[in-house]
Amino acid sequence: MTQSTLGVLTLYIGKNQIDEMHVYRKLSVLGERMGLSVMVFTPEDVASGKKLIHAHIYDAERRRWLRRWMPFPKLIYDRCRFQRTYRFQQLKQFRAKYGHLKFLNRPMNHKWGNHQILSSNASIARHLPETVRYQQKEDLFRFLHKYPIVYLKPEDGTGGRGIVSIRRTGGSKYLLRGRNRQRKIIAPLLLSAEQIPVKLSDWNLKKSYLIQQGIDITLPDGRVHDFRLLIQKNGQGRWEVTGCAGRIGPRKSVTSNLHGGGSAASMEALLRRRFDADQISRIRQEMESLSHEVVIHLEKQFNQLCEMALDLAVDREGKVWLLEVNPKPSREVFHRIGERETYLKAIKRPLEYALWLSRDKGQELESSMWPEEDAELKVEHSMGREREKEPRAELSAWTEQANEPLQS
Numbered sequence: 001m002t003q004s005t006l007g008v009l010t011l012y013i014g015k016n017q018i019d020e021m022h023v024y025r026k027l028s029v030l031g032e033r034m035g036l037s038v039m040v041f042t043p044e045d046v047a048s049g050k051k052l053i054h055a056h057i058y059d060a061e062r063r064r065w066l067r068r069w070m071p072f073p074k075l076i077y078d079r080c081r082f083q084r085t086y087r088f089q090q091l092k093q094f095r096a097k098y099g100h101l102k103f104l105n106r107p108m109n110h111k112w113g114n115h116q117i118l119s120s121n122a123s124i125a126r127h128l129p130e131t132v133r134y135q136q137k138e139d140l141f142r143f144l145h146k147y148p149i150v151y152l153k154p155e156d157g158t159g160g161r162g163i164v165s166i167r168r169t170g171g172s173k174y175l176l177r178g179r180n181r182q183r184k185i186i187a188p189l190l191l192s193a194e195q196i197p198v199k200l201s202d203w204n205l206k207k208s209y210l211i212q213q214g215i216d217i218t219l220p221d222g223r224v225h226d227f228r229l230l231i232q233k234n235g236q237g238r239w240e241v242t243g244c245a246g247r248i249g250p251r252k253s254v255t256s257n258l259h260g261g262g263s264a265a266s267m268e269a270l271l272r273r274r275f276d277a278d279q280i281s282r283i284r285q286e287m288e289s290l291s292h293e294v295v296i297h298l299e300k301q302f303n304q305l306c307e308m309a310l311d312l313a314v315d316r317e318g319k320v321w322l323l324e325v326n327p328k329p330s331r332e333v334f335h336r337i338g339e340r341e342t343y344l345k346a347i348k349r350p351l352e353y354a355l356w357l358s359r360d361k362g363q364e365l366e367s368s369m370w371p372e373e374d375a376e377l378k379v380e381h382s383m384g385r386e387r388e389k390e391p392r393a394e395l396s397a398w399t400e401q402a403n404e405p406l407q408s
Helices: 021-034 086-097 111-119 137-146 195-203 267-271 277-302 332-336 340-360 362-368 393-397
Strands: 004-009 036-041 052-059 064-071 075-078 131-133 149-154 164-168 173-179 185-192 209-213 225-233 239-248 263-266 307-314 320-326
Touching: 004 021, 004 340, 021 036, 021 052, 021 340, 036 064, 036 340, 075 340, 111 131, 111 209, 111 277, 111 320, 137 149, 137 164, 137 195, 137 209, 164 195, 173 195, 185 195, 225 267, 225 277, 225 340, 239 267, 239 277, 239 332, 239 340, 263 267, 263 332, 267 277, 277 307, 277 320, 332 340
Parallel strands: 004 036, 004 075
Antiparallel strands: 036 052, 052 064, 131 209, 149 164, 149 209, 164 173, 173 185, 225 239, 225 307, 239 263, 307 320
């Protein structure tokens, strides 16, 4: 029986570098042990019209990445995150052109679209902070009058970039803190109501910002914290919680993201700072129940999903809040807290799910690879520009030929 191949779809960053190659290396090694080949590629690596991909393949014996011409995989694991570059436009073209292939996961909306979908479910909506799109400064002042803390978040932001927190102080002043688009912490400012719009003018709020009710997640030492819960499909195609960990932001930060300098802590240890054993048990159960509701509801909207990270907050009364969902989650938080088994399980789960799909849906996968109407695939350019040259005739034996190594 031919070994199935899982294609990991990603994007180049900077000068043809690929993020998370250390994760894909582990994915490749684990996949080989499980009987599943793994190849990593971007839309730029596709030789359109030839049904070939100039993929990155990890050679475990030589411990390095190689380039090989490969056929299209039967299964695709989409790990592409938003970029403000031409490459993201190439990705959108790839998804549209090859949408008939079998994806483990389909793309989702930006934060506002996701919030609207989640709000349509009454059981989920009670866990959501009030959120609106920024239209005018009066929207912001309405929130500031209603809530002691208000957050401004970019719709397409990741890693805490561009997030601003505004907190009412005892007097008529407001404390503004946050991060710029480069994720750099901005110095705290004490402003009057009249000064706030002036200070925020550089953020271009009308274009793509959300106003959100702030949840008090400040620890006694002044740092903010939240929880990252990861839920994934297992080897039986069922949703299962993989793990949950706490994140603590650096001093003067309004976010807890690890990429922004945050630290990780076990969920239990962080909850014990404020709650007793019975409360922790109830909170954990509520988090897990909410995560299942969320993924089931989202999958009805987006058709095919395989994993989801939920950013959760627990306020001083023990209420669980859903701050954000992330369909392309990192596993790093589990590595940071020393939960090696959970970390490896988080990497392994998509492989188990892919194997389940290939076994139970094998005939369907085979027939969906190249529909009759797509047989010719007449494409003049590779993803919008003439970057990809035709594979040379001598590469007809591409299945055995490796090109230059790629440093991970």
